[in-house]
Amino acid sequence: MTRPKTQTDARVLDAALLLVRTGGVAGLTFAALANRCGLSAATLVQRFGNKAALTQRTLLHAWDELDARTRELASSTPLTPSGAVELLIGLPEGYEGVDSYAEGLLLLREDVRDPILRARGAAWESALTSALEARFTSVPGAPAGIGFAMAAYWQGSLTWWAFRATPPLRDYLEAKLTDFLEMTTAKSSSPAA
Numbered sequence: 480m481t482r483p484k485t486q487t488d489a490r491v492l493d494a495a496l497l498l499v500r501t502g503g504v505a506g507l508t509f510a511a512l513a514n515r516c517g518l519s520a521a522t523l524v525q526r527f528g529n530k531a532a533l534t535q536r537t538l539l540h541a542w543d544e545l546d547a548r549t550r551e552l553a554s555s556t557p558l559t560p561s562g563a564v565e566l567l568i569g570l571p572e573g574y575e576g577v578d579s580y581a582e583g584l585l586l587l588r589e590d591v592r593d594p595i596l597r598a599r600g601a602a603w604e605s606a607l608t609s610a611l612e613a614r615f616t617s618v619p620g621a622p623a624g625i626g627f628a629m630a631a632y633w634q635g636s637l638t639w640w641a642f643r644a645t646p647p648l649r650d651y652l653e654a655k656l657t658d659f660l661e662m663t664t665a666k667s668s669s670p671a672a
Contacts, residue, residue, distance in 0.1 A: 488526070495533065498515055548570060562659060563614040567633045577644040581649060608627045628663065
């Protein structure tokens with residue numbers, strides 16, 4: 480007779496993700512996770528197998544969270560260019576400062592190394608750029624590929640912000656993305672000469 484799980488995989492993976500976000504992948508050990516979630520290290524090994532499998536499951540869990548946040552923002556922001564800005568500003572809400580952003584880059588390194596995690600990144604790119612494109616369908620003459628261009632501009636803006644760490648990330652992104660809209664949609668919204 481099997482014992483019931485005292486903690487769901489999702490709760491354990493939440494604890495694992497917190498360890499990774501604060502100490503990197505190196506900080507994710509079965510012993511550290513046992514201390515964090517209250518299950519024994521042996522139970523965790525039975526559940527996840529080995530460190531590589533635990534790490535991959537933890538990072539897939541992080542992708543699940545990002546996908547859910549993207550869907551939530553895509554369904555709750557207006558289908559307008561300003562809605563695109565709102566969507567992108569809402570995605571990095573978990574970054575309290577430059578240190579948490581830097582820790583996120585360490586996770587990105589792990590994502591790029593693993594083909595399964597890379598595939599999740601590619602799928603997220605498609606979902607995000609489609610959600611952004613949908614916010615420009617009512618803009619006459621909006622450039623083709625504007626969703627990808629805006630996502631790339633947003634990613635670059637995040638990186639440039641990290642070198643300054645001021646002003647607050649939300650303010651910086653709002654200013655940069657508003658500039659992006661003015662650069663890319665000025666012709667399409669101005670009257671013909």
